[in-house]
Each structure stands twice: as C-alpha cells, then as structure tokens.
Amino acid sequence: MRSGFASVLIAATYLACGDVPRTEEIAPATDGPGATAPIARLARVEGDVRHSRAPGGAWTDARAGLALHVGDGVQTMEGSSAVIVFLGGGRLAVQARTTVRVSPRPGANARRMEHLAGRLVARLDGDSGDDRRLEVAVPAGALVLERTAEQTEVEARVVVEHARTQIAMLQGDGRLERTRGSALAIESSRYVEIDDDGAVLERGVDGDPPPLEEPADEAVVATRGAVRFSWGAVAEADAYRLILRRDGEESFHYVDEAHAEIELPSGPVQWWVRALRGEEACPSSERRRLTVALDRRPPALRLLRPRPGLAVRGRAVRVAGQTEPGARVEVNGNPVDVAHDGTFWADQPVPTGLTNIVVRSRDPLGNQRVATRSVLRER
Numbered sequence: 001m002r003s004g005f006a007s008v009l010i011a012a013t014y015l016a017c018g019d020v021p022r023t024e025e026i027a028p029a030t031d032g033p034g035a036t037a038p039i040a041r042l043a044r045v046e047g048d049v050r051h052s053r054a055p056g057g058a059w060t061d062a063r064a065g066l067a068l069h070v071g072d073g074v075q076t077m078e079g080s081s082a083v084i085v086f087l088g089g090g091r092l093a094v095q096a097r098t099t100v101r102v103s104p105r106p107g108a109n110a111r112r113m114e115h116l117a118g119r120l121v122a123r124l125d126g127d128s129g130d131d132r133r134l135e136v137a138v139p140a141g142a143l144v145l146e147r148t149a150e151q152t153e154v155e156a157r158v159v160v161e162h163a164r165t166q167i168a169m170l171q172g173d174g175r176l177e178r179t180r181g182s183a184l185a186i187e188s189s190r191y192v193e194i195d196d197d198g199a200v201l202e203r204g205v206d207g208d209p210p211p212l213e214e215p216a217d218e219a220v221v222a223t224r225g226a227v228r229f230s231w232g233a234v235a236e237a238d239a240y241r242l243i244l245r246r247d248g249e250e251s252f253h254y255v256d257e258a259h260a261e262i263e264l265p266s267g268p269v270q271w272w273v274r275a276l277r278g279e280e281a282c283p284s285s286e287r288r289r290l291t292v293a294l295d296r297r298p299p300a301l302r303l304l305r306p307r308p309g310l311a312v313r314g315r316a317v318r319v320a321g322q323t324e325p326g327a328r329v330e331v332n333g334n335p336v337d338v339a340h341d342g343t344f345w346a347d348q349p350v351p352t353g354l355t356n357i358v359v360r361s362r363d364p365l366g367n368q369r370v371a372t373r374s375v376l377r378e379r
Contacts, residue, residue, distance in 0.1 A: 038069050097117075115136050191282075247267075
C-alpha cells in the first residue's frame with residue numbers, strides 16, 4: 001500500500017534538548033575500546049540524536065556511523081530522526097521523540113530492537129542481506145517481520161505511547177507474538193492497537209489518522225453548552241467517529257463532516273477521532289484533553305441613568321451604567337462602547353411622549369441580561 005518512512009511527530013515520555021540541528025550520512029564506525037561485535041549501525045542522523053551504551057547509562061551525542069551493540073539505546077529528540085541498519089539485514093526509520101534499545105539476538109537469521117516509546121518504521125526487503133527475520137519488541141510482545149518466497153518485502157509502522165501500541169502493516173503481512181495469549185496476525189494494509197497486556201483495543205484498515213484542529217490539547221472551553229470539535233479531512237473517508245471519554249465512559253458520535261458540535265456538561269473530557277471507510281475504521285488520531293466550563297449566567301448589569309420615571313424636555317437622555325468587562329452593550333438596539341472596567345454611557349434620542357429605553361448586555365458566550373427605563377419627554 002505504502003512504503004518509505006513517513007515523518008510524523010508524536011508525543012513520547014522523554015524531554016527534548018535544544019542543540020543545533022544537524023544531518024549526517026553514514027561514516028566510518030566508531031566502536032569503543034573493548035566493544036563486542038556490533039549488531040547494527042546508525043546509518044543516518046538528523047538533528048539532536050542521543051546514544052547510550054547501556055541501560056541507565058549517560059546519553060551522549062550520536063553521530064552517523066556509530067556501531068550499536070546489545071544494550072545500546074538510541075533516542076531522537078524534538079524535530080530529529082535517525083535510520084538504524086542491522087548488519088545482517090533490516091532497517092528502522094526512527095522518528096522524532098522516540099527511544100529504542102538493541103535487544104539480544106533471539107535466534108538465527110533474526111534481529112531484535114526494543115521499542116520503548118515513540119514512532120518508527122521497520123523494513124525488511126531483498127536488500128536486507130542474509131537475515132530473513134526482523135523483530136520489534138513492544139510492551140505486549142514482539143512484532144515479527146519475515147521474508148519468504150512469496151513475501152520478499154515487508155514493512156510496518158509501530159507507535160508506542162500512553163500504554164498503547166499501534167502496529168500498521170504498510171507492506172506485506174506480519175504477526176505479533178504476544179507475551180500473554182496467542183500470536184496475532186496482521187495483514188497487509190491493516191492495523192491493530194493493543195494495550196500493554198496484549199488486549200486488542202482497535203483494529204481496521206490502515207490509513208492516515210485525522211489531524212486534530214480544535215479544541216487545543218489541555219484547553220479550557222467556556223461554553224453555554226455546545227463544544228465545537230474540528231479536525232482535518234481524510235482522503236477517501238466516508239464519515240468520522242468522534243469519541244468522547246468522560247468519567248471513565250466513552251460516547252460515540254458519527255458525523256459526515258470533519259467537525260461536530262456536542263452538548264457537554266462541565267468537567268474534564270478526553271477526545272479523539274477515527275475516519276471510516278465503509279464499515280471499517282482507520283487508525284485513531286492523537287488523543288486530546290479539555291475541560292468544559294459551562295457558563296449560562298447572564299452578565300451583571302446595573303443601570304445608573306436615567307432614573308426611573310424621569311421626565312425630560314430635551315431631545316436626548318443620558319444612559320449610563322456598568323456591566324462585566326468584555327460584555328457588549330446595546331441601547332435600543334444601538335451598540336455602545338464599554339470601557340475596560342465595564343462602565344458605559346450614551347446619549348439616547350427620545351421622541352415626545354413616553355419612551356421605553358432598553359439596555360441589553362451580552363457576554364462573549366451569548367448570555368444576556370436586559371434592563372429597561374421609561375422616560376417621559378415633555379413638550
């Protein structure tokens with residue numbers, strides 16, 4: 001369906017550092033003294049990439065050509081990426097904010113990399129040397145990619161984050177050998193999402209997840225009730241499923257467009273979106289959190305002038321008062337300037353006889369309060 005290494009930024013559990021970005025291609029190996037036989041090398045480094053010689057060891061700058069041994073870790077920081085090539089065959093395109101570690105070789109003609117957090121694309125093809133098997137260890141087990149006479153090229157995208165692992169087969173078939181439970185087959189152009197125990201959370205046809213637009217992550221949304229959600233349209237999507245999680249329960253909202261307005265009470269909400277192609281769902285978008293602040297209270301409004309029952313002889317009467325800062329005020333339908341402290345005034349024309357003056361204050365959410373005064377203009 002697709003091949004190559006897509007560059008997509010996701011959140012991981014490691015903090016980024018701000019060194020000057022750099023791009024390096026493969027260079028001569030720089031093995032340390034006394035090092036055991038290397039398993040792989042850093043074939044390409046772009047930006048701030050770190051290397052650790054052992055679990056718990058110090059992270060140092062990594063450069064192209066660096067030999068990787070069992071136990072070595074590679075960590076890409078914000079806006080960075082790396083390509084790791086196994087000496088016997090297979091390669092990993094490691095995307096930004098991702099951490100991996102070389103695992104012991106599990107058997108003949110195999111290579112294994114432990115995927116701790118972030119996003120990568122693993123590939124095994126006819127140019128991969130003698131090895132016909134590549135393994136990516138994830139919290140729930142190990143993804144196995146194998147070359148066969150019928151399947152000479154196999155490629156998978158693997159994302160590990162937030163106690164979830166998502167595996168999408170971009171080319172060829174793969175299987176997840178779960179630590180708990182039987183192996184899980186994943187066909188080409190399909191994806192599966194599992195928790196850390198190997199339980200299936202989602203599965204469906206692979207495709208681009210919808211890019212979320214609003215509300216922003218961790219936003220506080222003040223509203224009278226309806227919250228607007230929007231995301232980028234996905235090509236070939238027939239519809240979308242908006243999922244909201246509140247108080248441990250999920251609700252599903254099916255819409256045809258890339259937006260929806262949902263009535264919600266006050267409180268925290270987690271939300272994400274899946275594109276639908278017919279009866280099948282594509283991978284989920286990122287997950288965002290927001291806090292709904294329900295506000296249906298009208299703004300305060302105090303009318304200071306005119307006094308009730310005022311009789312005037314002039315053609316206009318002074319209308320003055322105070323409301324909430326940021327509110328909009330109208331006098332008999334005409335907008336009036338409101339000062340930063342909420343005070344306002346205007347000279348309102350009045351015809352001869354009895355006139356009812358209506359003052360309306362609206363807050364940014366549309367809540368409003370009305371005050372009236374009757375004024376008698378004498379001849």
